[in-house]
Amino acid sequence: MFNLIRRDVILQKRQLLFFIPFILFFIFTNSHPVLTFLVASIFIPFNAYAYDEKAETNLLLNSLPYTRKEIISSRYLGAVIYMILAIALSSLALFLMDKPFTIRDIAIGSGLFLTFSAFTFPLFYIFKQGYIFTIVLVSFLVLAGIGPSILLYLGTHFTPLTDFLANLSVQFLYTGAVLSGVIVYVISWSISHVIYQRKAL
Incomplete structure (x- = not known):
């Protein structure tokens, strides 16, 4: 399964040349660190999916000595590994360029x-x-564009929820947010596994 994870990097050797400039673009444009970390994390996993869509890699992967469970697991585990590496590189770039960011x-x-x-x-x-990749990319750009406005609207019109969140400690709030993301991610992993097991190629 490790070879499947490593495969995504090997196939993207050329695209990876743009990874650092990609991060630097968001830093130079004074984008919020959260957005920088997010787009940096997305770069490798979603490029891998885009490549597989063009090359119809599913047929090849299923002809190799890997189970469908391993194929799905490599995608989800690989995405987490690449997220950690992307955040580490982004943090280093922000630090070297004297751009403030926090653990939050x-x-x-x-x-x-x-x-x-x-x-x-x-x-x-x-x-x-x-x-699918095009749809996902457009969806991400739309959400990135309207997301802050939606949050502002919710904060203005749903004051009980806002007050409740305001009373929570910052550490509890962000720990809860990360744990919620992890739980949703694990559920998604299970759903993808079930779907892929039943899918005809």
């Missing part, structure tokens, strides 16, 4: 990545390949 930013970025991945990864196994 890392926690929120990680939680958002896990949540977004949890909702989108199963789509690659539910729908026919070809346009």
Whole structure:
């Protein structure tokens, strides 16, 4: 299974040349650290899915001595590993460029990545390949654009919820957010496993 995880990096050797400039672009444009961590985490896992869509890799993977469970597990475990590496590199870049960020930013970025991945990864196994990556990319851009406005609206019009969250400690709040992301991610992992086991290639 480790070879399946490593495969994503090997296949993206050329794309990885753009990884650091990709991160630096968000830093130079003074994007919020949370957004920087999020997009950096997304880079490798979703590029891997995009490549597999174009190359129809499912047929090849299933002809190799790997079970479908291992294929799914490599995707989900690999995404977490690449998220950790991406956040580490992003943190180093932010530090070297004297851009402020906090553990809270890392926690929120990680939680958002896990949540977004949890909702989108199963789509690659539910729908026919070809346009899923484009749909996911557009969805991400739309959510990134309107997400802050939605949160602002909820904060303004749902004051009981806002007051409840305000009374929670910061540590509890962000720990809960990360744990929620992890739980949703694990559930998504299970759903993708069931779908892929039953899917005809």
